[in-house]
Amino acid sequence: MWYTFVDAQQRLARALAGGVLSESGPRPCAPAGWLGVEQAADAFGYWLLRSTCAFERTPPFAIHSVVANGSRVAVSESVAASPALGALLRFNREAPTSSADEKRPVLLCAPLAGHHSVMLRETVETLLEERDVFVTDWADARDVPREAGPLALDDYVQALEGFMRTARAFGPPVHVVAICQASVPALGAAALLATDGAAPIASVSLLGGPVDTRLNPTVTDRFASSHTLQWFHDNAIDLVPPPYRGAGRLVYPGFIQQAALFAAHPERHLRLEAEYWSRWLAGDMSGAQQALRTANEYAAVLDMAECYFLDMLRVVFHEHLLPRNLWSVAGRQVRIAALRDTPLCTIEGDSDEITGAGQTHCAHALHEASPMLPRRQFTVERCNHYDLFIGPRWREAVYPGLCEFWRDVEHAALEVRRPRRAVRASASRKSA
CATH class of the missing domain: 3.40.50.1820 (Alpha/Beta hydrolase fold, catalytic domain)
Structure with a gap:
């Protein structure tokens, strides 16, 4: 049974990501677009959760x-x-x-x-x-x-x-x-x-x-x-x-579904990731947050x-x-x-x-x-x-x-x- 093994990996990923992520979401960059260690930690943490299907909670709609x-x-x-x-x-x-x-x-x-x-x-x-x-x-x-x-x-x-x-x-x-x-x-x-x-x-x-x-x-x-x-x-x-x-x-x-989706539509997965990382590296934190939200929602499998x-x-x-x-x-x-x-x-x-x-x-x-x-x-x-x-x-x-x-x-x-x-x-x- 793969489920138990994959679940253990997901719990490890959540523990690693939990040690670096901000509880209030991605941290804004400093003036002049400077990106520091904290922003890099956020980027790594969310990527780890997405790639391992390790979200503990489903991302909310949060439409206010x-x-x-x-x-x-x-x-x-x-x-x-x-x-x-x-x-x-x-x-x-x-x-x-x-x-x-x-x-x-x-x-x-x-x-x-x-x-x-x-x-x-x-x-x-x-x-x-x-x-x-x-x-x-x-x-x-x-x-x-x-x-x-x-x-x-x-x-x-x-x-x-x-x-x-x-x-x-x-x-x-x-x-x-x-x-x-x-x-x-x-x-x-x-x-x-x-x-x-x-x-x-x-x-x-x-x-x-x-x-x-x-x-x-x-x-x-x-x-x-x-x-x-x-x-x-x-x-x-x-x-x-x-x-x-x-x-x-x-x-x-869900982890089988994620693998199947990536195999069938790799271009969509890569486009979402590229959008997030390119905006993050350019210092566009507002755009990066929006791209991150979309990427996390696509990775929220069940x-x-x-x-x-x-x-x-x-x-x-x-x-x-x-x-x-x-x-x-x-x-x-x-x-x-x-x-x-x-x-x-x-x-x-x-x-x-x-x-x-x-x-x-x-x-x-x-x-x-x-x-x-x-x-x-x-x-x-x-x-x-x-x-x-x-x-x-x-x-x-x-x-x-x-x-x-x-x-x-x-x-x-x-x-x-x-x-x-x-x-x-x-x-x-x-x-x-």
Whole structure:
């Protein structure tokens, strides 16, 4: 078992880093940009924690305010729900808005694919410029006691159902945005709610989601489909050791995920490191702190429960149950056609190396939406997988496209309500 050995290394790295790091974060440089021993110690300490996946605590979102329309808007963070699988975080803009200008909140479904949801901090900050945001913050499986259950894919779909209902309880229906692997459980949860007659959702948007991996399979798809579930169990699953709360749970460890990510996308890892070190060496401590934060968030990996990991491989990459309309969750069949009255938007990147072309857009064929509903399907040029939710392409192309879609959805909903109001007003006048 490698887990115990790697865990011992991580504890040693934390001890070494703890001896040099400042408790308040990277220390500023002295006047004239002079960099001393203390700054060098900080740089080494954070690099050691990143390279060994040794963060004792997940980096926080720490979003206290955003700039919207030239003004700074305060943001408060709270926990809206906290089942064993994770938490639903609520980011609330503390800015007065008129009812006529009310924008529906966004429920951001973070993928459970090896990273903590804090990797989407930039995504959340961008969304907060106009709307309140809910975020699924999945727990590290090593910290979930075995008594909480196997943490299978069905459990996460049902948790998303609960999160969608919870978000709706705070106000108007939410715009659901699912990123990458979250597209499958989010679609499943939304479809099950629609089948039950619940309506907590204003729209569903899928960004680079593997809805049907049979279409234009990528290297990742081919690797996942060409190895049996038993092979993954024998080569990628390990046992959580004491003293973690999930001791004895079988997991796909975060340190394996970090190695896999580096092997698949070395350029991204090296670019983040180069950005941090170049700014640090240039004496730009403000830029270095921002680059450090981004690098630490990307390095914040987590363990996934064996059941969930193998379920995703089976449902998405081996048996393709969702596009074949053969998927059931806890005995309930997932029928995407039940979302007929829910507007759908799909976004792909033309250079996506993880999700192949058409794998997300194919959701429209399963959806069979009412022709009266807004719907969008667009492919972003010069856009890889991570560009869909982080960086310039996200801010310049993806986010504006989402905003346009949401405006159309809200305008259509307003037009539907107006005739009803007119009828009620007319009936009131006649009775008078």
